Amino acid sequence: MFRRLAVLATLAGAALAGTAALAQAPSGKVTVVTSFSKDVTDPFKAAFEKAYPGTRLEVQNRNTNAGVKFVEETKGNNQTDLFWASAPDAFEVLKGKGLLQKYQPKATGIPEKIGAFPINDPEGHYFGFAASGYGIMWNTRYAQANKLPEPKDWSDLAKPAYYDHVAISAPSRSGTTHLTIETILQGEGWDKGWRTVKEMAGNFSQITERSFGVPEAVNSGQTGFGIVIDFFAFSSQASGFPVKFVYPTVTTIVPANVGIIANAPNKAGAEAFVEFALSPAGQEVLLEPSIRRLPINPAVYAKAPADYPNPFKDPSLGSRVKFDVNVSEKRTAVVDGLFDQLITFQLDAIKGATKAVHEAEAALAKKDNPQARALVKEARDLIAAMPVNEQQAASPETAGAFTGAKEKGARQAELEAQWAAFAKERYAQARAKAEEAAKLAR
Amino acid sequence: MNQPLRSADLAASAAGVSIEGVNLSYGTNHVLKDVSLDVRPGEFFAFLGPSGCGKTTLLRLIAGFNQADSGRVLVGGKDIAPLPPWKRDVGMVFQSYALWPHMSVRRNVAFGLEERRLPRAEIAPRVEEALELVGLAGLADRRPSQLSGGQQQRVAVARTIAVRPKVLLLDEPLSNLDAKLRVQVRRELRDLQQRLGITTIFVTHDQEEANTICDRIAVMNEGVVQQVGTPMELYERPANLFVAGFLGTANILAGRIAGSGPDRAFEIATGLRLPVDPGVEIPAGARLVFRPQDAVLGSGGDAASLPGRIVHREFLGSSVRYGVEIAGTEIVVDMPFRAGSALEEVGAPVAVTIPSRSALWLAA
């Protein structure tokens, strides 16, 4: 441990020299803060250190949000070279706070877009190095034991059969889930999108606090179906778990990114890592069974197994939604706040209302009753109702309450309390109406 | 204290205790060896002996906290060996008092009655009665930690007699009190016992305590009952050297029997002989034992006296205690002191006369 001090002292000197002469060969310790697991970082570390002898990749594993917080808290005396994670939003936050260094990668053969999504930040602050799509993963033993059909699309998860069988991670806790929700909102529109999300939410058995909580629960069979990013499912399959995965029609393929931290102590090393990640050698690492992410260099797919999804060949993958990062970035915190207040912290209420609706519809299927049908529709509308519309959500007043804007205005806690009260009241009404409908239909 | 005593109903439950051939060992340590004795109903009885003699072990055996390897313990004629401590109905006052710190005095005293599932209406007056008997009626709501040592001791007694046990066991109840209080409390204990008429067994290592308040005493040493008797019997006719030495001060002279018939004498050292009356039986290996106040100092010349020399002198008020060296052994002789009595000086030669009726011949 004391040895490390000495190494660091010499490194600090080397880093200073590095900033003076950019052309110097990369060497020494390259520190990366990442949300990626060991399965991803270990092969990259090995390949990178082999490609650039003399370098040492120092991996600090933190979840995306904690990583952002860390970079923010330590900016006064920054010791981190790179930020490496999936969610473009996190990079937008860092970029917004001036914590990312601009850079022009030299790598070639990488197209501008994947699906409808630009691979790199147009302003050059962060760079896509792998693509991922969102979808549904399920445990085949669980599905068989509970006699549940294989889902194909998001709307399938809203069906009564899946009640209490679906897991998701909270978008406020998981950058990838946030993108999934945002994709649905952008793909189906604000109101219809939320309706879809809430109809699924009525079937949630759990809302986990970590992204990995969902694949973990599905792998162990504690829950049957999970809304996850594709590589979780692929790497689970590679580890032997009895799971399957499907891309729904409304999905987007978004790049996982890497960016150089402003004032990086080892700038040359950081740039070397970015170049490596975008090079064919780096791209091939993505094909390893334990990683299984989609390369952004179309040429690399030649080396992939036959059944490997290829977003550059398969038009159904991700091209349906044109994902707008700017729209997403403006309302990130508000969407997460809405999800938490309307769904995460009201899960029992929304599930109760949904179950009542399912039962009423089951009764109606046996014996129709127009009055009851109207009540059920009202109930569904009440569940889907939103306290704010798309414009309000993106307005500076609302967003400002969440991003710690300096000017006076509504406090976050105030808004949240209003939204929670709004949801609680409507879920209770919806449940009452659905129960009334069930009585009428009986 | 102006309430009439209701000792009759308590005395009615008094029972005798018989201990028959009890043996008890802890591993290889034989603590009680073939112990047999009888405590009569209503008697104040003491187990007396030095520490480690087994007296407390015997008491705890009666209470049920120890199990005998063999032998029987009968209370009121019934073998209580199969009964657990809580069904024996023998009340014990612990040396440490064992008052429960989390309960008030009242709750402490009421405990045994509550455990006997007495109706509430009956418990309250009996607690009051017990506290009044020990003179603590005003302190019922205090906690034990707020009481003096003497008061704690009385609570411990009140707690035990409140349940009206068949037998009262007292384990060194006075040892945690100061000297003055000890004298006062032991009188109160005796008084209480007399009023209640309860069979009481008292464990102590202090012969004065045992002598002053007990009807009879069992002297114990090394797990063996040495002698049972009234204090006076034990003092006057100790069964052996241990009892003689443990109760009061005793002079012990070793020697051997020489001659026979009228010439029979006890030879303490070569040429130093004490004639022995013909009728006296002397067991083999016996020693001559006598009390300090029974010997007489004289100027000598008598055949039945032993020559010695004064080695020290203590003035005790009503008497003077002389240390006298006889053939290398030091004995003590108490001479009554009256105004004007002449005193022997240290270093002076004297003759010690031991009246024949005061001489005890005891084997070890």
Add this chain to the structure above:
Amino acid sequence: MSATLAPAAARPAPRLFASPGQALAAAAIALFLLLFLVWPVATVIYVAFTEKGSGAFTLINFVDFARTDLFVRSFWNSVYVSAMSVVLASVFALPLAAITTRFEFRGAALVQTLGFIPLIMPPFVGAVAMQLFFGRNGSVNLLLDEGFGFKIPFMEGLNGVVFVQSVHYFPFILVNLSAALRNIDRSMEEAAQNLGSSGFRLFRRIVFPLALPGYLAGASLVFVKVFDDLATPLLLNVKDMLAPQAYLRVTSIGIADPMGYVISVVLIVASILAMWASAAATRGRDYATVQRGGGGLARRRLRPWESAAAYAVVGLILALVLAPHLGLLLLSFATVWSFSPLPDAYTLAHYGRVFGASADYIKNTLIYASLAGLIDVVLGAAIAYLVLRTRLVGRHWLDWAASAALAVPGVVLGIGYLRTFYGVQLPGGQPLATLWITIVLALAIRRLPYALRACYAALQQISTSLEEAAENLGANKARTVRRIVLPLMTGGILAGFISSFSTAAVELSATLMLVQSNSDAPLAYGLYVFMQSPAGRGPGAALGVIAVVLVAACALLSHLVIERGQKARGAGH
């Protein structure tokens, strides 16, 4: 002038009743606590008292807290879960403590040792293993469903949290209650038997009330730990409790909202109140139960059927509380374990995978946890001595401040350390916060309350007359402490070390914020990294097993050292 001084002269003024050495020690401890606990925490939670926009002092955020349905609900949920956890933990701990201390029970020492293991629950893997056993589709429920067609929701909702927390924290009650039971004077129990009490009534009316201080000490620890724990509720996906709410808010990006810190303040205040209440409940009562002629409770021999029943009860409880560790062991050997009562097949490969990686983790864990434990017992013994043996002005503040550390959420401390020490540069330009010693300090502060309580109890049992005798014979304060007090406190100090060491060895929440590189990371961090990917589950479990075995071995070793020391001292009698 003289008139104003008169009252002070009449009444003895509060003197600085301490030697210069003691005052110096107190000052040093105060400085340490200020620097590494109070200041870092203050830098984080002051936000709770500031107004949005202006930054002026305000209490409006606390009004928001009271007005928000979610927070009020979370508060009561936390109270409910903590209280019920105390109840259920007592159900686990009471029989174990009573049977092992009051009866001649073969294996009592083993039960006491095994009963300590649940405290060493590695993060993440412990919960995963428990899900595999008791979860909705865990082994137990799969078998129940197959055999009888129903399931028991062990791990669902608030009651699931109660279940897991009770299993995890009941050793606090077991350890404290057992010690208290052993210290009761035998005559206390015999007096009650003599007056006709026996069995459960005797236990309820005499024995348990006398052991109450020990029980309350353990129960309040359980209450506070459960109240402040965020990992277990979050892993069970219960979010409407106070500690998880604070964590979620503090760590979510884009949220510069003061509510997370408001909740932290509420947590700290509530925890201190709980500790204070348990202390107040026994204050002013004389519970010094070790009296002359003492010697602990009599151990009764059990009749055959009683013995069988006792073994059954002990076995059942141990099976329940050790199930997570058994699950962990199975998981570490399992190839795939999914929706089935037992794994599909077994392998040693996971151990192979962590074998190389774990050497650094193990070394770091041992260094960090031992250093933290060492700092804790030094501070704990010193604070206990200052509080109990001197009349230094403000000495209780040291005690309160150190105990308050129990209530500071790890993540708040972690962020506080980053804020406070990242700006402090070492000569090489490296921030102080990146040095591994920062992790040690954070661990030491987090575990200080455990060691402090153990040292405090140990010192309370030493009669001051023993020290007075030493001083009377010419030893000064310092030499008396070294030659009399410390040797007599050895047992308590080692017990404090074991609790601090073992729990610090598996601590994650503060560590996660502070670990700066893999080569400086402890086992818990390694576990976290493994448990983020499907292929890492087995290796993570293997690492968890290694952690438990390692910590348990160290704890057992210290335990043996204590016992030998006590035997050596006992032989002197």
